[in-house]
Amino acid sequence: MKDSIYTLEAQSGEARAGTIVTEHGEIQTPIFMPVGTRASVKGMWQEDLERMNAQIILGNTYHLFLRPGHELIDRMGGLHKFMSWDKPILTDSGGFQVFSLSDLNKVTEEGVEFQSHIDGSRHMLSPEKSMEIQKALGSDIVMIFDECPKLPATKETLRTSMELTLRWAKRCKDYGLQPHQSLFSIIQGGLYEDLREECMERLVEMDFPGYALGGLSVGEKNEQMVSFLNSFTPKMPQNKPRYLMGVGKPLDILNGIRAGIDMFDCVLPTRNARNGQFLTKHGPLNIKKERFKEDPLPPDPSCECPVCTRYSRTYVRHLFNVGEYLAGQLITFHNLFFYLKMVKDARAAIIEDKFDEYYKEFYKNYTSDMHK
């Protein structure tokens, strides 16, 4: 297992620009990772992801374990080869899904018994099983198997959960991965900064090549998350990547970057695309609205993506209204392009030590409500 994969290159305030090195290529941070749950970013060819310069994508342990099965993917040469994606892949541990998607899950010291959301079949996911699956998938970045407690929860419940997550983290670390794989740990503890700090310190003692924040953006107020991130993130190890899991909206990501986070993933740009929402410089644009019916403008006139430079609002609205697949495909491409440009521009601003100006300008435009 690799120990040091991150180089910090520049800081602007707490915002960081760096590089993560993997065997499948370098990742320039801060970065957004498109979510390819079942070995596909919905509606995108791998060529599309390359065209938008996606540097790393996510795969999902829970979903790939159930279908087509990690052993099949292993026999086919691993996830990179299976889906023909040569750049870095991060896999989550399946923890979040067994708690949120499957029924009748039962947590024990050993792991989580659950019933498949597809056919009700019974399975056990444990630290060792999650590592076995992720090892077979061959992802570049592997996440530890953690408990995701139901929120809201008392501090006592969160502590109990954190202790379990720490014991599971140790078991994950003791499991041998492939030489090219890096295991990231996950800091839990809700919004209790003392719990989070204790969790982090004990994980740092175990020494992981990367640290993630889990259990955020799951119901707490946005200001609470921002406040927590601003206070907590700078205390995280400087020489390791920092990953804020499952977050979020464009401004959440900028807030994360400002606090010092390096990596993000979220289904929002892809899921909302399929509901007709373009994310643009001037805020979300809902293509279903009547006012776009005969609007010949590009979805986002300031955007240089292949969708905005070719197709019009009136056309995409028509496609969406009649249920053509192309609507979701075009909006998904644009939204991912938009996210990737946002973090790329943020990186450039950090390197020039002008992140605060970038942040303010982006915030002003994005909240202008031009498309409301």
Add this chain to the structure above:
Amino acid sequence: MKDSIYTLEAQSGEARAGTIVTEHGEIQTPIFMPVGTRASVKGMWQEDLERMNAQIILGNTYHLFLRPGHELIDRMGGLHKFMSWDKPILTDSGGFQVFSLSDLNKVTEEGVEFQSHIDGSRHMLSPEKSMEIQKALGSDIVMIFDECPKLPATKETLRTSMELTLRWAKRCKDYGLQPHQSLFSIIQGGLYEDLREECMERLVEMDFPGYALGGLSVGEKNEQMVSFLNSFTPKMPQNKPRYLMGVGKPLDILNGIRAGIDMFDCVLPTRNARNGQFLTKHGPLNIKKERFKEDPLPPDPSCECPVCTRYSRTYVRHLFNVGEYLAGQLITFHNLFFYLKMVKDARAAIIEDKFDEYYKEFYKNYTSDMHK
């Protein structure tokens, strides 16, 4: 209206190679036209169609009339601009759809009253209305509004229908289209060659820039269609494009080309793609089959399309099984690429006067049942 848009360049037996000239570019025949019913070839970006060298696509008058409406498309600059497709477009007349899709249609001398398949709203489609819609769409090739009688039908019924189609053809011709548009007429008459000949002669007297065969591949035996095409097609005007509407499977198209047909369209390669069927040199390949579960080969190892040069059977099968959009997208691209290559190769063989060899080789491979 243009009168002469076709140049015959070579013949091999009855098979023809030619060029159709339109304001949006030349079409080298024989050609297959991907179907973009609602201003989108399902799951394809217009860039995809360009990448596979589609020379002309179809739009559908009935569907575009209902949604988003031809007047809206007209105000947006016509169908080419609306959907951002600069190459030729052919629109059908809506006749086939009002007879097959909508409920409670009532045929009068004036036209067809029908109820929308979407919301049950009542409309009238007539020769003039069909021309009004297609004029607004601005397609390069416009089809006359014909009656499509329910089959099987008696000869008397077919004659009555043919007479109505002829009167409607005259009304379509008398309607003024845009200067760049060419109006093709449709020869009806079932499998009665005398009826078909009479219909053709009376249409030729009216002098159209192109002639289509309608009402084939709608239930008759395949050998009957082939036999009819071989006998009838050579009698069609030599100096005009010949279009076999809605046909068909790969071998149907080769049989059509052999009989002297120049243009084809069919939803089969796109619709079957969404059902998991790759059309390959060695016959159809159903990706759902268990035998492809761990098959690392390309869908069609002999194919040079971007799907077959990058993705595997095991991957596409997984995508199909879990319901990922990408499965349909990849198979659709391949199938259209396969059809376009088939007609391109046929054209090259005709120019070399080796069509018969090409036909036999294709037939032998395609019926080898390798993927059964």
